[in-house]
Every structure is written in structure tokens, then in C-alpha cells.
Amino acid sequence: MKAVCPGSFDPVTLGHVDVVRRAAAMFDELVVAVAVNPNKQGLFTVDERRELLDATFVDLPNVSTAAFSGLxxxxxxxxxxxxxxKGLRSDTDYAYELPMAQMNRHLTGVDTVFLTADPAHTFVSSSLVKEVARGGGDVSAFLTTRVHDALQGRLGSR
Structure with missing residues (x-):
């Protein structure tokens, strides 16, 4: 069965890595799909995010990346x-994701599987990682080395 793990992945965190690896073990094929939102300016381009994702999951032959826009x-x-x-960090994530999952199933019959986050990553988000990194904080514990290096390169080493 083919599944998708969607997100902005700007940048991909170890929380994302955990969810993708667990989902990859559940499905024959998993596409990590980067959402293209023309109204949002990401820190990394969509192509850069896909390159970081490809490098992160190079050891998983059933994982590929794509970009999508629209629904x-x-x-x-x-x-x-x-x-x-989808990964869930908290009840807030569940409250946000559940109506979307129900609408998606209503519109096309596509089901959603929720994977609970590893407790070590429940407070980590791409937005928080970027905010802390911009302020000079050490976010290396939340990113792969390659992603951390890319983030530092983008923001300038501090």
C-alpha cells in the first residue's frame, strides 16, 4: 500500500524523522510530500527541503519525496x-488534524493514520527550532547533522 507523510519540513526535525521511519515500516511505499504554499516564504526552498529529506532517508528504499500544492x-x-x-505531538495536534482527516475521507475516501510522537520530540517543531536557532540557541539535538549544518549555513553560524 502507498502512503504519504505530508508537511512543510522547514526544516525536517528528528520528530519528523521518527514519524517517517515508523510510517515507512508500515507501508510498502511512503512518499514524504512537501507542501508548497505560495503565501508562505520558507527558510528553505521546496527543492532544498526535498534534498534534505532525500539525504535523511537515503537508507530507506521505500521512501521517496515529492512536492504538492492545493488539496x-x-x-x-x-x-x-x-x-x-501524520504525527501527533499533543491533543492540540489531534484537535487540529481530526477534522481534516474526516473531511479528506469524506471527499475522496483517503484514510489518515495518526502516529503518536516519541515523548522526546513532543515539544519540537520546525518553527520553534528556527526561532531558537535565530536567537543563537543550540538546536543540534533536534536535527540531523546535515540539516543542522544547512540551518546554520542559512542563518549564519552563531
């Missing part, structure tokens, strides 16, 4: 994806 479920229908895999 995720429309992209899923076009790509033959039957399941959306």
Missing part, C-alpha cells in the same frame, strides 16, 4: 495514494 487529497488521488500518515 492533499487531490494529489493523493492523482498519485494513487490511499493513506495519509
Amino acid at each position: 492533499l487529497v487531490d494529489w493523493c488521488s492523482e498519485q494513487g495514494v490511499g493513506v495519509i500518515a
Whole structure:
């Protein structure tokens, strides 16, 4: 079965890595899909995020990357994806994600599987990592070495 793990991944954190690796073990094929939002300016371009994701999951032959815009479920229908895999850090994430999962199933029949976050990563988000890094804080514990280096290069070493 083919599944998708969508997100902005700006940048990919170890929380994302945990969810993707666990989802990859559950599905024959997993696409890590970077959301393209023309109204948001990311720190990394979509292509740069995909390159970092490809490097992060190079050891997983059933994982690939893609980019999508518009409704995720429309992209899923076009790509033959039957399941959306999402990580949940808290009840707040669940409250946000549940209505979307129900709407997606209503619109196209695509189901959503929720994977609870490893407790070590429940407070980590890409936004928080960027904020702390911009302020000069050490975020290396939340990123792979390659992603950390890319982040430091983008922000300038502090």
C-alpha cells in the first residue's frame, strides 16, 4: 500500500524523522510530500527541503519525496495514494488534524493514520527550532547533522 507523510519540513526535525521511519515500516511505499504554499516564504526552498529529506532517508528504499500544492487529497488521488500518515505531538495536534482527516475521507475516501510522537520530540517543531536557532540557541539535538549544518549555513553560524 502507498502512503504519504505530508508537511512543510522547514526544516525536517528528528520528530519528523521518527514519524517517517515508523510510517515507512508500515507501508510498502511512503512518499514524504512537501507542501508548497505560495503565501508562505520558507527558510528553505521546496527543492532544498526535498534534498534534505532525500539525504535523511537515503537508507530507506521505500521512501521517496515529492512536492504538492492545493488539496492533499487531490494529489493523493492523482498519485494513487490511499493513506495519509501524520504525527501527533499533543491533543492540540489531534484537535487540529481530526477534522481534516474526516473531511479528506469524506471527499475522496483517503484514510489518515495518526502516529503518536516519541515523548522526546513532543515539544519540537520546525518553527520553534528556527526561532531558537535565530536567537543563537543550540538546536543540534533536534536535527540531523546535515540539516543542522544547512540551518546554520542559512542563518549564519552563531
